[in-house]
Amino acid sequence: MTISDPVGPLDRALAHADSDTDAALARLFELIRIPSVSTVPAHAADCARAAEWLAAALVELGFEASVRPTRGHPMVVGHDRTGGGPHVLFYGHYDVQPVDPLALWNTDPFEPVLAPQADGETHIVGRGASDDKGQLMTFVEACRCWKAVTGSLPVRVSVLFEGEEESGSQSLPGFLDRSSDELSADVVLVCDTDMWDRETPAITTMLRGVVKEEIEISCADRDLHSGIYGNAARNALQVMGDIVASLRLPDGRVAVGGFYDGVSELPDAVKAQWQRLPFDEAQFLSDVGLSVPAGEAGRSILEQVWARPSCEINGIWGGYMDEGFKTVIPAKANAKISFRLVAGQDPDAVRVAFRAHVVARLPVDCDVTFRDHGGSPATVMPMDGLLLQRALGALTEEWGTEAAIAGTGGSIPILDQFKRLGMDSLLVGFARFDNRIHSPNEKYDLSSFQKGIRSWIRILAAFATK
Amino acid sequence: MTISDPVGPLDRALAHADSDTDAALARLFELIRIPSVSTVPAHAADCARAAEWLAAALVELGFEASVRPTRGHPMVVGHDRTGGGPHVLFYGHYDVQPVDPLALWNTDPFEPVLAPQADGETHIVGRGASDDKGQLMTFVEACRCWKAVTGSLPVRVSVLFEGEEESGSQSLPGFLDRSSDELSADVVLVCDTDMWDRETPAITTMLRGVVKEEIEISCADRDLHSGIYGNAARNALQVMGDIVASLRLPDGRVAVGGFYDGVSELPDAVKAQWQRLPFDEAQFLSDVGLSVPAGEAGRSILEQVWARPSCEINGIWGGYMDEGFKTVIPAKANAKISFRLVAGQDPDAVRVAFRAHVVARLPVDCDVTFRDHGGSPATVMPMDGLLLQRALGALTEEWGTEAAIAGTGGSIPILDQFKRLGMDSLLVGFARFDNRIHSPNEKYDLSSFQKGIRSWIRILAAFATK
Numbered sequence: 021m022t023i024s025d026p027v028g029p030l031d032r033a034l035a036h037a038d039s040d041t042d043a044a045l046a047r048l049f050e051l052i053r054i055p056s057v058s059t060v061p062a063h064a065a066d067c068a069r070a071a072e073w074l075a076a077a078l079v080e081l082g083f084e085a086s087v088r089p090t091r092g093h094p095m096v097v098g099h100d101r102t103g104g105g106p107h108v109l110f111y112g113h114y115d116v117q118p119v120d121p122l123a124l125w126n127t128d129p130f131e132p133v134l135a136p137q138a139d140g141e142t143h144i145v146g147r148g149a150s151d152d153k154g155q156l157m158t159f160v161e162a163c164r165c166w167k168a169v170t171g172s173l174p175v176r177v178s179v180l181f182e183g184e185e186e187s188g189s190q191s192l193p194g195f196l197d198r199s200s201d202e203l204s205a206d207v208v209l210v211c212d213t214d215m216w217d218r219e220t221p222a223i224t225t226m227l228r229g230v231v232k233e234e235i236e237i238s239c240a241d242r243d244l245h246s247g248i249y250g251n252a253a254r255n256a257l258q259v260m261g262d263i264v265a266s267l268r269l270p271d272g273r274v275a276v277g278g279f280y281d282g283v284s285e286l287p288d289a290v291k292a293q294w295q296r297l298p299f300d301e302a303q304f305l306s307d308v309g310l311s312v313p314a315g316e317a318g319r320s321i322l323e324q325v326w327a328r329p330s331c332e333i334n335g336i337w338g339g340y341m342d343e344g345f346k347t348v349i350p351a352k353a354n355a356k357i358s359f360r361l362v363a364g365q366d367p368d369a370v371r372v373a374f375r376a377h378v379v380a381r382l383p384v385d386c387d388v389t390f391r392d393h394g395g396s397p398a399t400v401m402p403m404d405g406l407l408l409q410r411a412l413g414a415l416t417e418e419w420g421t422e423a424a425i426a427g428t429g430g431s432i433p434i435l436d437q438f439k440r441l442g443m444d445s446l447l448v449g450f451a452r453f454d455n456r457i458h459s460p461n462e463k464y465d466l467s468s469f470q471k472g473i474r475s476w477i478r479i480l481a482a483f484a485t486k
Numbered sequence: 487m488t489i490s491d492p493v494g495p496l497d498r499a500l501a502h503a504d505s506d507t508d509a510a511l512a513r514l515f516e517l518i519r520i521p522s523v524s525t526v527p528a529h530a531a532d533c534a535r536a537a538e539w540l541a542a543a544l545v546e547l548g549f550e551a552s553v554r555p556t557r558g559h560p561m562v563v564g565h566d567r568t569g570g571g572p573h574v575l576f577y578g579h580y581d582v583q584p585v586d587p588l589a590l591w592n593t594d595p596f597e598p599v600l601a602p603q604a605d606g607e608t609h610i611v612g613r614g615a616s617d618d619k620g621q622l623m624t625f626v627e628a629c630r631c632w633k634a635v636t637g638s639l640p641v642r643v644s645v646l647f648e649g650e651e652e653s654g655s656q657s658l659p660g661f662l663d664r665s666s667d668e669l670s671a672d673v674v675l676v677c678d679t680d681m682w683d684r685e686t687p688a689i690t691t692m693l694r695g696v697v698k699e700e701i702e703i704s705c706a707d708r709d710l711h712s713g714i715y716g717n718a719a720r721n722a723l724q725v726m727g728d729i730v731a732s733l734r735l736p737d738g739r740v741a742v743g744g745f746y747d748g749v750s751e752l753p754d755a756v757k758a759q760w761q762r763l764p765f766d767e768a769q770f771l772s773d774v775g776l777s778v779p780a781g782e783a784g785r786s787i788l789e790q791v792w793a794r795p796s797c798e799i800n801g802i803w804g805g806y807m808d809e810g811f812k813t814v815i816p817a818k819a820n821a822k823i824s825f826r827l828v829a830g831q832d833p834d835a836v837r838v839a840f841r842a843h844v845v846a847r848l849p850v851d852c853d854v855t856f857r858d859h860g861g862s863p864a865t866v867m868p869m870d871g872l873l874l875q876r877a878l879g880a881l882t883e884e885w886g887t888e889a890a891i892a893g894t895g896g897s898i899p900i901l902d903q904f905k906r907l908g909m910d911s912l913l914v915g916f917a918r919f920d921n922r923i924h925s926p927n928e929k930y931d932l933s934s935f936q937k938g939i940r941s942w943i944r945i946l947a948a949f950a951t952k
Contacts, residue, residue, distance in 0.1 A: 059809060059810025059811060059812065060809055061809060117812055118808060118812060120806070120808065121709075124708075186812075228713065228716075230713075230813065232813070234811070239775075240774040241774055241775030242590075242922060242925050242926065242927075243924070243926070244924075244925065245896065245923050245924040245925070247694065247696075247826065247894065247896025248680075248894075248895055248919065248923075249774070249791065249895070250694075250791060250796035250798050250826045251738070251780065251781030251782070251790035251791055251826070252770070252771070252781050252787045252790045253771075253774065253776060253780060254776060254778075254780040255780070255798055257799035257800075257801070257802050257821075258730060258733075258734060258798075260727070260802070261727045261728075261729075261799065261802075262727075262731045263727075264724060264727025264728070264730075264731070265728045265730070265731030265732075266731075267724075267727075268724060268728075304718070305719075305851075308706040308707055308710060308715070308719065309706050309707030309708075309851070310706050310719060310720060311850065311851055312720075312849075312850045312851055313717075313718045314717065314718060314719060314720040314849070314851075316717070321718045325714065325715065325716060325717055325718050328717055330716035330717040332716050332721055332724075332813065332815055333724050333727065333805065333816070334712070334805050334811070334812060334813055334815075335723070335804065335806040335807045335812070335814070335816070336723050336726070336727075336802050336805060336807075337802065337803045337804075337807040338801065338802055339799065339802060340584070340801040340822055341801045341803040341822075342525070342584060343525060343526055343527060344524075344525025344526060344653050344859070345525060345653065345654070345698045345700070345800070345822055345859040345860075346525065346583055346584060346652075346800060346801070346822070346924060347696065347798065347800055347824050347924070348800050348801070348925070349798055349800075350799070350800070350801070353802070354807075356805070356807075356811055356812070358712060358811070358813050360712060360713065360716045360717070383778075384777065384778045385771075385777055393810070393811040428713065428714075429712075429713050429714055429715070429716055429717075430711065430713025430714060453714065456708060457711050457714075458710075458711040458813070459708050459709045459710065459711070459814070460708065460709070461708075
C-alpha cells in the first residue's frame with residue numbers, strides 16, 4: 021500500500037468490509053461453535069481447537085502464525101511484517117465463560133444465531149459472541165480487508181490470543197517473559213471493552229483489578245440430622261451466612277479491615293468529566309430490572325463501578341440443594357468470592373486481609389480452607405500519547421460522534437503484564453452494556469461487528485500516517 | 487398361644503429369633519436394596535416397590551394386608567386378628583432420605599453390607615439401615631417369631647407403613663381421616679427413635695415439631711458481570727447471607743420475632759431427671775468432631791436438642807458453583823431452612839413469623855418466593871398409663887438395664903395425626919446416636935436389630951398379660 025496516500029486504499033478497504041459481511045459472520049460463527057470454556061477441564065480439547073482455528077485464520081491472511089503450548093491452554097502468536105511504521109501487538113482471548121444456567125438460554129449457546137430486533141438492530145447470539153470472540157474477530161477481519169485490497173497491512177502487526185483470560189491467565193506472565201523479544205511492540209491493542217453508548221465509541225483508560233478466592237468452611241466431621249443435633253451442632257451454612265453478611269456494611273462499604281487503604285478519591289476534574297458524560301443512571305439499572313444502586317451511599321454509579329472497589333459473592337453451595345427437603349445440618353459450606361480493585365490496592369494485601377477477616381469470624385470447631393483463583397491490580401492508562409490521539413480521531417471519524425475516554429469496572433489483568441514489558445495498552449472495544457457477557461443469551465450487535473471492523477481499518481490507517 | 491401362661495411360648499419365640507438372624511438379615515437387605523427415596527420424584531416407582539414388598543411380607547405372616555394408593559407414595563395396611571387383648575397399631579415408614587453426597591459413602595448406599603467393628607459390634611450399613619427400614623423390620627420379625635412358634639400373635643395387631651415420612655407425610659392426614667374406623671387401636675407403636683445409650687433402652691415421650699421452608703431471592707432480571715455492575719447491582723447471594731445471618735443471635739437464640747412465644751421453661755423435675763441421665767456432653771459432640779454446643783448459651787445440650795426450638799440452614803445454592811471461577815453477580819439465591827419446634831409453638835405462626843422476618847429484611851429491588859415443605863407441632867406423651875409401664879418393664883427385662891424415659895429433638899409429625907384420632911403413641915426405638923441417619927454411611931447395629939426383635943417379642947407378650 022501507499023502510506024503517503026492512504027485515502028484510496030482506505031476507502032477500498034472499508035468498501036470491502038461492507039461487501040464481505042456474510043462471509044465474515046460465517047467465520048465468526050465457526051469460532052463461536054467451538055465451546056472453548058477455559059474454566060471447565062472437560063473443555064480443554066475445545067480450547068486447543070479454538071487456538072488451532074485462529075492460527076489457521078492468521079496463516080490464511082499471510083501471518084507467520086502458530087499455536088504455542090503452555091501448561092494450560094495454548095497461545096496463538098502471529099506476525100505480519102508487510103507494513104512499516106509503528107509496531108502494534110493486538111491481544112484477544114478465545115476462551116469463554118461457562119454457560120450455566122443453561123435453562124435460561126433461548127438458543128444453544130454454541131450454535132450462534134442472528135436475531136433481528138424490533139429496533140432494527142440484529143443480535144449475534146451465543147457464548148463468546150461479544151466476550152471476546154466477536155470483539156477479537158473485528159481486528160482479524162480488518163486485517164483481512166486490508167490484505168484483500170492492498171496485499172499488506174498499513175503498519176507492522178503482531179497478534180497474541182490466549183485461552184485463559186476467563187480463568188486467571190495463569191500461563192500468560194511466564195509466556196510473556198519467555199517471549200518478550202518476540203512480542204515487544206510500540207503499543208498493545210486490546211478489544212475487550214464497551215462502547216460508551218450505541219452511538220459513542222470509547223477508549224478505556226481505567227480498569228479495576230480483581231482478587232478471586234474460594235473458601236470452604238468445615239464444622240462437624242459429617243452431615244448431621246437436625247432432629248438429633250439441631251441447636252447443639254454448629255451449622256456450616258449458618259457460619260457462611262454470618263461471614264458473607266460481615267463483608268458489607270449497611271451503607272454499601274466493604275467491611276474487610278484495611279480494604280480502602282491506598283484508595284484515592286477521584287480527582288474533581290475526572291468526576292466532572294464523568295458527570296458530563298451522557299449516562300442515565302436509572303436506565304443503567306432498569307435495563308437489568310433494578311432501580312437503586314447497591315454500592316456506597318452518596319457515590320454515583322459510574323464512581324461505584326469504575327472508581328470504587330467492590331466485594332461480590334459469586335457462588336455459594338452447601339447442604340441439600342435438590343428437590344424436596346432434607347433436614348440436614350451441613351458439615352461443609354463453600355463460596356466463591358471476588359473483589360474488584362482500584363488504583364492503590366495491592367491484590368496480595370487484599371487477599372491477606374480477606375482471609376484474616378474470615379478467620380477472625382470463624383467460630384470454635386470450624387475450619388476454613390482458602391483457594392487462590394488469581395488476581396491482578398487495577399490499571400490506569402496514560403491519557404496522552406500520539407497513538408491514543410490518532411485512535412480517538414479514527415473512531416470519531418467512523419462513528420460521527422466524538423469518542424469518549426472512559427473507565428471500566430472490569431479487569432483485564434494482562435494489562436499489568438504488558439506494562440511490565442514496557443508497553444501501554446489501548447483498549448478499544450465495540451461491546452455494549454446490555455451484551456449479557458458471562459450471562460445467558462450473550463449477544464453482540466451486528467453493527468458492533470460491522471463498524472468494529474471498519475474502526476480497526478481506520479485505526480490501522482491512522483497509525484500509519486507519517 | 488396360651489395367654490395365661492406366656493412363659494413357655496415367649497422363651498420359644500425368643501429362641502426362634504436367635505436362630506433366625508441370617509434369614510431376618512437377608513429379608514432386611516432385600517428391603518434396603520429398594521432405593522425408596524421419597525423426596526426425589528424419579529424414585530416414585532421404587533417407593534411403590536418397597537410398599538409392595540412390605541405388603542407381601544405381611545401377607546406371608548398371615549396378615550390381611552394390602553397396598554393403598556394415595557396421591558403421593560402408597561400406604562401399606564395390614565391386620566392380624568389372631569390375638570386378643572389390647573389392639574396395637576404399629577407405624578413405620580419405608581421411605582428413606584436422599585444419599586447425597588454420594589462420594590462420602592464408603593459403600594453403595596443401596597447395597598447393604600455387614601461391617602464388623604473393632605469393638606466387637608457389627609454394623610448393617612446402607613441408606614435406611616436404621617431410619618426406618620431396620621427399625622420397622624424389628625417389629626415385623628418379632629411378629630414372624632410369634633407366628634413361627636404359636637401360629638398367632640399375643641395381641642391384636644394392625645400395621646401402617648407410609649412412604650412419605652421423609653417428605654412431609656402429605657398424604658397421611660387425609661388417609662387417617664378416611665380410615666379412622668379401620669385403624670383405630672388402643673395405642674400406636676412407633677419404632678423410629680434412639681436407645682438412650684448402647685446398654686439402655688428408652689421410650690421417648692417428648693418430640694420436637696418442625697417447620698420446613700424453601701426460599702428464593704431474586705434481584706436483577708439476569709446474572710450480571712461483576713466487572714460491569716460490581717457495587718451498583720444488588721447481589722442475591724449477599725442478600726441471602728444477610729438474611730441467614732439475621733436468623734441467629736450471637737448467643738445462639740433464634741432471632742425471628744415472637745419465635746419463643748408460648749415456649750415454657752422445662753419443669754425443674756424434668757431438668758433434674760435429665761441431669762441424672764448418663765449423658766456425656768463432651769462425648770456427644772466429639773463423636774462428630776465438635777467440642778462446644780452452638781445453641782443458646784447457658785443451656786445443657788439435652789435441653790438444646792430436646793426442649794428448645796432451633797433454626798437450621800439445610801441448604802443454600804446460587805451463582806457459580808462449578809470448577810474454576812466466574813465473576814458473576816447472581817440474580818437468584820435459594821435456601822432450604824427449617825425450624826424444630828417445642829410444645830407451645832404453632833407451626834403456622836412460626837412460618838408466618840419467618841416469612842415476615844425475611845420480607846422485612848429484603849432490600850429494595852429484591853423479591854422473595856416461599857415454598858411450604860410441611861410442618862407439624864411438637865408432641866408430648868402422657869407419662870403414665872398401663873401399656874407404657876408394661877413396655878418399660880419388657881425393655882428392662884430384655885436389656886438388663888432400667889429403661890429410660892427420654893425426649894428427642896427429632897420430629898415424627900404423624901404423632902399429631904394419631905392424637906387427633908384419639909390414640910397416644912409409644913415410641914420404642916433401637917437406633918443409636920451415631921447411626922448417621924440422613925448422612926453418608928448410615929448404619930444400624932446388628933445388636934440393635936437382634937435385641938430390637940427380642941424386645942418387641944417381649945413387649946407384645948407383656949401387653950397380653952391379664
